[in-house]
Amino acid sequence: MQLSDLGEDGLLRELQARKLVHGITNDAALVSGLVVTQDALVEGVHFRLDRLSWRDLGWRAAAVNLSDLAASGAAPEALVVTLGAPAATDLADVIELYAGIAEPGVPVVGGDTTSAPQLVLSVTALGRSARIPGRAGAQPGDALVVTGPLGGAGAAFRRDGCVRPPLRLDEGRELAAHAHALMDISDGLGVDCGRLAAASGCALVIELADVPLAEGAEIGDLGFGEDYELLAAVAEPGRFPVVGRCAAGAGVTFLRDGQPAELAGWQHFT
Amino acid sequence: MQLSDLGEDGLLRELQARKLVHGITNDAALVSGLVVTQDALVEGVHFRLDRLSWRDLGWRAAAVNLSDLAASGAAPEALVVTLGAPAATDLADVIELYAGIAEPGVPVVGGDTTSAPQLVLSVTALGRSARIPGRAGAQPGDALVVTGPLGGAGAAFRRDGCVRPPLRLDEGRELAAHAHALMDISDGLGVDCGRLAAASGCALVIELADVPLAEGAEIGDLGFGEDYELLAAVAEPGRFPVVGRCAAGAGVTFLRDGQPAELAGWQHFT
Numbered sequence: 001m002q003l004s005d006l007g008e009d010g011l012l013r014e015l016q017a018r019k020l021v022h023g024i025t026n027d028a029a030l031v032s033g034l035v036v037t038q039d040a041l042v043e044g045v046h047f048r049l050d051r052l053s054w055r056d057l058g059w060r061a062a063a064v065n066l067s068d069l070a071a072s073g074a075a076p077e078a079l080v081v082t083l084g085a086p087a088a089t090d091l092a093d094v095i096e097l098y099a100g101i102a103e104p105g106v107p108v109v110g111g112d113t114t115s116a117p118q119l120v121l122s123v124t125a126l127g128r129s130a131r132i133p134g135r136a137g138a139q140p141g142d143a144l145v146v147t148g149p150l151g152g153a154g155a156a157f158r159r160d161g162c163v164r165p166p167l168r169l170d171e172g173r174e175l176a177a178h179a180h181a182l183m184d185i186s187d188g189l190g191v192d193c194g195r196l197a198a199a200s201g202c203a204l205v206i207e208l209a210d211v212p213l214a215e216g217a218e219i220g221d222l223g224f225g226e227d228y229e230l231l232a233a234v235a236e237p238g239r240f241p242v243v244g245r246c247a248a249g250a251g252v253t254f255l256r257d258g259q260p261a262e263l264a265g266w267q268h269f270t
Numbered sequence: 271m272q273l274s275d276l277g278e279d280g281l282l283r284e285l286q287a288r289k290l291v292h293g294i295t296n297d298a299a300l301v302s303g304l305v306v307t308q309d310a311l312v313e314g315v316h317f318r319l320d321r322l323s324w325r326d327l328g329w330r331a332a333a334v335n336l337s338d339l340a341a342s343g344a345a346p347e348a349l350v351v352t353l354g355a356p357a358a359t360d361l362a363d364v365i366e367l368y369a370g371i372a373e374p375g376v377p378v379v380g381g382d383t384t385s386a387p388q389l390v391l392s393v394t395a396l397g398r399s400a401r402i403p404g405r406a407g408a409q410p411g412d413a414l415v416v417t418g419p420l421g422g423a424g425a426a427f428r429r430d431g432c433v434r435p436p437l438r439l440d441e442g443r444e445l446a447a448h449a450h451a452l453m454d455i456s457d458g459l460g461v462d463c464g465r466l467a468a469a470s471g472c473a474l475v476i477e478l479a480d481v482p483l484a485e486g487a488e489i490g491d492l493g494f495g496e497d498y499e500l501l502a503a504v505a506e507p508g509r510f511p512v513v514g515r516c517a518a519g520a521g522v523t524f525l526r527d528g529q530p531a532e533l534a535g536w537q538h539f540t
């Protein structure tokens with residue numbers, strides 16, 4: 001069987017079944033009280049330099065990892081950065097890249113640089129969290145909230161552009177204090193709701209009319225992912241917009257003004 | 271200026287001068303009391319799958335990071351692994367790879383898998399150390415010791431082969447308790463001695479006749495690197511073989527039976 005037939009979640013299940021990886025239930029691990037996340041960006045797979053600047057690429061590499069920390073309610077302490085780059089890469093571009101990585105204000109304290117046929121960025125973010133809600137605690141009756149508008153990444157992609165992922169570290173700590181479940185929306189609202197529902201053993205009902213859309217975004221853009229807002233199941237929504245609720249059952253149901261609706265582009269991931 | 275003109279140390283200096291990276295003085299960082307190392311292996315740059323098996327590649331990815339922990343006197347706690355692989359990669363090969371990563375016995379607790387045009391492995395190792403000697407404390411009069419035979423990787427390479435890097439975690443903790451300086455030999459005895467001498471502000475005198483050679487290795491193989499034995503400057507060598515001494519001055523001098531000698535393949539790195 002090839003990796004393309006398995007997908008990332010399928011590969012993880014195969015490795016866990018053989019006890020080759022341990023305790024990976026979401027995108028962050030806990031080591032000696034430290035929350036550790038790691039994500040890689042590969043040129044041609046995750047980004048194209050004709051669509052974003054070196055500085056924006058640096059921001060993105062930091063932000064997607066800090067998003068995993070935010071989803072763990074963690075305060076960031078440090079980044080470790082490995083850069084693989086072709087030997088002909090210009091120093092000025094690499095300096096812009098690291099300037100973008102530094103922009104969120106979390107110090108880069110270590111890493112590795114190496115030659116590679118195309119750009120590869122692997123970033124590890126480390127932080128501390130007072131409470132990590134995880135994905136498995138959502139309960140029927142919980143409200144589902146998000147931390148900001150969705151669809152902006154997909155809308156930008158349609159226009160051959162690229163938006164900077166937001167930083168939701170403050171919101172993450174605020175929600176982590178009381179949320180029953182918390183994660184970031186990196187693969188699209190449908191896919192990530194499906195993961196939360198499966199982990200929690202409950203159903204999620206999303207009201208599409210209540211989902212805040214980014215400027216220029218349409219409902220179809222929700223399936224693109226890469227919005228990096230947080231999704232939480234909470235007893236009290238507080239200041240965050242409610243997009244749905246948890247219910248007894250399984251799976252994800254989308255409603256539009258109370259009627260069953262389709263959200264294009266996510267069904268084949270379930 | 272291109273990265274190929276700078277080298278890894280040169281790039282690090284440029285980034286440090288701009289305060290874009292902090293506190294990177296060797297291959298490990300300290301975050302909240304946790305030693306964190308990160309190294310990447312890129313297919314075609316660091317390895318070729320016609321020279322080593324998937325399992326050996328996994329061992330190597332773990333071992334080169336654990337070597338950085340050993341050089342920090344750290345006991346390992348966890349690995350975080352990011353794998354980039356072509357979509358057509360076979361699951362059985364990836365399972366072998368992770369089996370090799372697991373062989374040293376340090377749990378893989380997190381990471382990321384992604385599509386990539388060729389294999390890319392980025393591993394972060396995390397551990398705890400009671401004392402990190404660093405590279406800057408060697409003093410004139412110290413003995414220089416190594417933890418095992420050198421040249422094996424270079425000798426294997428000459429024969430189109432590849433040897434597994436050793437694990438020196440126990441030796442690292444033993445040496446870290448008292449060593450004035452401690453590092454691993456990853457880029458060749460000359461290059462790494464040059465780094466230790468520069469960081470400590472002293473001279474190193476190596477007696478080549480005293481350097482333990484791996485089976486089949488010649489003196490010329492010492493410049494190849496990738497032996498991953500530890501190099502320490504100590505007041506008392508204890509059970510470890512002495513290969514030289516620290517002296518007042520700067521730079522690295524090689525002797526053979528007391529007479530100045532050349533060690534091929536390292537001068538252009540100084």
